[in-house]
Amino acid sequence: MNIGLFSDSYLPSLDGISYSIEAFRVELEKRGHTVTVFAPSPSIRYKEKSPNIVRFPAVKGLFYDDYLTSMFFPPEALLRIKRKKLDIVHFHTPSQIGLLGAYYALRSHTPLISTYHTDLYEYVSHYPQVLPGTIALSLMSPMITGGGLSDFRKAISSIKPERNIDKWNKKIVMRGITALHNRCDYVIAPSRKIRTQLEGWGTTAPIRILPSGVDPIPTTARATSLFRSKWGLNPDQPVILFVGRLGKEKNIELLIEAYGQVRKQLPEAKLVIVGRHEHQKALQAYSTKHNLDDGVIFTGHIEHDRLGAAYASANVFAFPSRTDTQGLVLHEAANAGLPIVMIDKEITEVVHDKQNGLFARNSAGDMARKLLIILKDSEKQQRYGAASRQFAAEYSASHQAKLLEELYQKTITSHRRAAEMPPAVKP
Structure with a gap:
């Protein structure tokens, strides 16, 4: 398979998303697949661990210190993705590069999977400065998912300010994430907690619990x-x-x-x-x-x-x-x-x-x-x-990568079958 992983967090950034993506990339390549990671350009000098890393220019600290905000010209970015001839798109962050991957997949009819790594619903209580990003997510979701005018009106309505800023922020996150996930072929939840949360929000896409794999860290x-x-x-x-x-x-x-x-x-x-x-x-x-x-x-x-x-x-x-x-x-x-x-x-x-x-x-x-x-x-x-x-x-990197590989194959097969089905006849 030719796999595209899209994320706004990746090495050399030091967080769980980065380590998860890197572990899956390494193990999937061992299994014979081509894996391309689309990520922000690092703010420090860094030697890539693979030739299949596509970087986009980024600005550090626009929302908060550790976050890289990617800047790219959409037509050129889409062309860079198209050249990879991806069999499946897997996005790991509901932000600039993650949304770019989702947009490309939906536009090109490529199978689409999301992993919901970060509990944004809770994070907005601790980091209110991400409010501009959550508003942008809510407004962009209808455009990314191909929603009509009614969906865009709902998005506008969802960002109407409320007295309780925390409640307002959480509502924006919930609606934006759900709209995005409901256009995916599968949504991966790293734990039971996240599956329960996404189901409670009204996610209709199938949800699969698939924790990231972790191997022992050797020492002496x-x-x-x-x-x-x-x-x-x-x-x-x-x-x-x-x-x-x-x-x-x-x-x-x-x-x-x-x-x-x-x-x-x-x-x-x-x-x-x-x-x-x-x-x-x-x-x-x-x-x-x-x-x-x-x-x-x-x-x-x-x-x-x-x-x-x-x-x-x-x-x-x-x-x-x-x-x-x-x-x-x-x-x-x-x-x-x-x-x-x-x-x-x-x-x-x-x-x-x-x-x-x-x-x-x-x-x-x-x-x-x-x-x-x-x-x-x-x-x-x-x-x-x-x-x-x-x-x-039981949750080694190789074992979890095998489960992810099987999910990719299942998604590609079902997506292909759905595309081959004749359109339903309207009464």
Whole structure:
């Protein structure tokens, strides 16, 4: 197959969408397919990992710091896509390049699939500056999907301002995303949570739950020892680990507060937070306010291929986020053999309550209690860790790519059959 992946997030950007696309690209190419990624031009010098990467000029920070807004001349962009003779289009973001892919597919009658990676419905509460983008999505959806004048009027109506900005923003997201998804042959939801959300919005396209595949991140005993030494972690010191983007939507303040309660019973315990983002300074200030500076360690960004040492240094992985759609770091932690304590039990298939982890309520007290249950029981750590590896192995990159390949083939076949059917005779 000749596959086109369209995304406004891709390497060298450091986020789950980028890692997901790259893992699928590599595995699909191993299976003999040609995969072209259409993405924004990076803001830094970067050596491409494949010759089949099509970049569009982009401006950084138009909506918020980490986001690249692509700029292109549509006729020229469509010509660049047409030359690839794609068998299927798979878009991963409902933004400029993702929408370009959807527009091309619908215009050229190419099979179209979407993966809804980001819970925009929740994100707009934390990042109101994306409002111009959500308005643009709502207005562009009828044009992209070939809707008529009535659809455009509905779009105009949906952006009529309301007093409650958060509610208004969410309504725009819901209507724009649903209109777009309902023109797809398939919509991929990374988790049960997202399938339920999309169905509740009125998505009529078939929805398939297909998490992104994640493989173990290799490390060595020496690398792990160096990591612990660098951050002042004694060999027998209990370590709680969080890995991820330090955004305000990740609920990390709750984890820091929970750690403060853990330390009352385990004074030697440490909380290691790996990642970076604009919210890091606020989190550090929060730690200082609660007199936890000597126990909360902010490592900043660590290259992905070196994260194995961080996971190997921990006793338990904590994940307080309630806005993720899958949480690739949960799979990484499980692959590393870690017990997991998390809040949003609907976002992953790799954590099972009281088998390899514990689900906590959205409260610092309950998260602290669940962390202590694991930290105080070395036998449970071993048992849960072994189960984590078993569950994670079911979602390897190669296995998930095989499932995606099968979905592509099924979509292309059904799309071709539908095109060959004679048009219905109007009564």
